[in-house]
Amino acid sequence: MDKLELYTLQSFLNQNDIPLIKGKPKTFLGIAKQPHYENVLSNIYAFYFDVHEVHKLKDLFITSLIELINASPLAKEAKVFETFLNFEVVTEYGTKNQKRIDILLQNQEQAIIIENKVYHTLNNDLDEYYNEINVATKVGIVLSLHPISDIKHPHFINITHSQFMEKVMFNLGSYVLSASDKYLVFLKDFYQNIINLSRPVMEKENIHFYYKNQQEINQLVEFKFKLRDHILSQVIAAGNTLEGVSKYEPRANSFNDKRLVYYVSNKYSNLMITVVYEKLLTDEKKMHIAIEMQGNLLKDRKKYDAIVFTEEEKQHAFAEHFRTTSVDWSHFSVQHYHPTEDEISNLSQFIIDKLNQDHLLSIFNKLVLFLDAQKTEK
Numbered sequence: 286m287d288k289l290e291l292y293t294l295q296s297f298l299n300q301n302d303i304p305l306i307k308g309k310p311k312t313f314l315g316i317a318k319q320p321h322y323e324n325v326l327s328n329i330y331a332f333y334f335d336v337h338e339v340h341k342l343k344d345l346f347i348t349s350l351i352e353l354i355n356a357s358p359l360a361k362e363a364k365v366f367e368t369f370l371n372f373e374v375v376t377e378y379g380t381k382n383q384k385r386i387d388i389l390l391q392n393q394e395q396a397i398i399i400e401n402k403v404y405h406t407l408n409n410d411l412d413e414y415y416n417e418i419n420v421a422t423k424v425g426i427v428l429s430l431h432p433i434s435d436i437k438h439p440h441f442i443n444i445t446h447s448q449f450m451e452k453v454m455f456n457l458g459s460y461v462l463s464a465s466d467k468y469l470v471f472l473k474d475f476y477q478n479i480i481n482l483s484r485p486v487m488e489k490e491n492i493h494f495y496y497k498n499q500q501e502i503n504q505l506v507e508f509k510f511k512l513r514d515h516i517l518s519q520v521i522a523a524g525n526t527l528e529g530v531s532k533y534e535p536r537a538n539s540f541n542d543k544r545l546v547y548y549v550s551n552k553y554s555n556l557m558i559t560v561v562y563e564k565l566l567t568d569e570k571k572m573h574i575a576i577e578m579q580g581n582l583l584k585d586r587k588k589y590d591a592i593v594f595t596e597e598e599k600q601h602a603f604a605e606h607f608r609t610t611s612v613d614w615s616h617f618s619v620q621h622y623h624p625t626e627d628e629i630s631n632l633s634q635f636i637i638d639k640l641n642q643d644h645l646l647s648i649f650n651k652l653v654l655f656l657d658a659q660k661t662e663k
Contacts, residue, residue: 304469312478313471321403327376327387329475330401333453334374334390340468343462347372347390349452350444354424358444365424380417384410389418396423401439403430403482410436430482443501447483450455450476499584513543514567519632520560524548526637527646530558530652547577550649555579555654558649559616560636575604575619575638576649582656583615592655596645603625618648 314320325533332338332569333346347369355364378386388399396418401601405428406536415438420458425441428434433443454476462471472549495502524532530548544563550556558576564570604616620643630636640646 288569309481309484310477312474312481314475314478320481321386323401324377325348326403327399327401330399331374331388333472334388339465341463341465342457342460342472343463344469345456346453349456350426350449350458351464352443353444353449354397354426355453357444358548359424359440359442361520366395366422369397380413382410384413386417386423391418391420396420398423398425398441400425400427402427402433403446403620407433407436411436411441415440422428428577431443438608446479501580509566516562516565516629517543517546519561519629520546520636523560523636524558524631524638526633527558527640529650533557550653552653553582555582556649556652556656558640559647563625569623570629571621571623573619573621574636574645575616575644576645577614578617579614583613586615587657588659589652592651594645594648594651598651599649601644602648607646617652618645620645 296471298606309315312320312323319325330346336344336347350565351366351369354360354366358367359365369390369392370394371388373392375389375391376387378389380386386398387401390397390399398414398418400407400411400414407429411425411427415423424441425438427441428449429441429445432445436443453472457472482509485638521532521534523528524546527548529551531551533547534547534548535547545559545561548558548560555578557577557579559575560572561575562572565572589603590601601618601620604619607615607617620639622635622639624632
């Protein structure tokens with residue numbers, strides 16, 4: 286990239302505030318890889334609709350839903366429900382034609398039929414659902430992620446998941462004191478899950494900003510990739526100067542891809558120098574170099590006490606947790622660095638200097654010699 290292009294990009298950055306794209310907070314359902322499963326969400330709704338359940342939130346959910354129903358077009362002349370008491374909560378209610386109503390709230394005189402939709406389209410036979418339930422007053426609800434304008438059934442209304450949960454959270458205050466703390470936490474997490482599902486990854490304003498400045502943004506992305514390529518080439522170049530090791534890069538798209546390089550001992554594949562560089566591309570601008578052991582080299586860690594290290598080497602050998610960790614890999618020595626921009630420009634020399642100055646290379650070589658001696662003794 287020439288000086289004119291650099292000047293253009295710098296001017297762009299000086300004149301524009303880059304929008305911050307906020308990530309979505311993690312939820313338990315997200316961690317379980319089930320944030321959008323309709324039957325899972327239905328079961329959670331059913332639990333909270335049940336006024337006798339251990340959450341002790343009593344009628345919070347049904348009261349919130351009734352408020353939305355009574356504010357809908359179905360209640361133009363009068364409230365649909367004055368009260369809704371002594372009702373059962375049923376999920377996957379079977380019809381005569383072997384269809385299933387996702388959630389049914391029903392007492393002897395009233396019913397609320399809920400069709401729960403997340404990503405699936407509305408292809409259900411709402412007439413069949415409505416006619417299946419034989420009570421005096423009944424309402425159907427399509428509970429969807431986004432608004433649906435053409436439900437095409439006179440007794441069904443559309444309420445979004447976020448509308449419902451926002452109403453629940455608005456009404457929550459008067460129920461908190463009697464509620465179970467445990468299930469309040471679950472409820473708040475469930476609400477966040479609904480927010481995550483309902484909101485796009487990027488807001489319209491951010492999308493507009495990208496397309497308005499697409500060329501400059503793509504140049505900046507390419508600029509970052511070029512810097513990463515420079516760092517990687519410098520790390521590899523440093524390894525190529527070392528004797529007795531072979532460079533190993535993690536396979537493409539694996540967890541360690543584009544974040545570290547191994548200099549693996551030619552004699553012992555479970556002994557290596559690991560250079561982790563990924564945070565050089567962040568605000569932290571840091572890296573670390575470690576002597577790493579894996580597998581069978583960790584079976585008897587006390588044996589390495591027999592190696593005669595110099596006083597300087599002892600300060601860097603036997604890293605914290607090396608003797609106690611139970612995992613199948615461990616750092617025998619590790620050093621952390623914050624190289625300057627000038628040092629990053631010649632990172633290979635920086636790595637070589639640190640391997641020598643901090644005695645990492647001499648420690649590594651003594652480990653190789655020690656393992657050689659043990660092999661000879663056997």
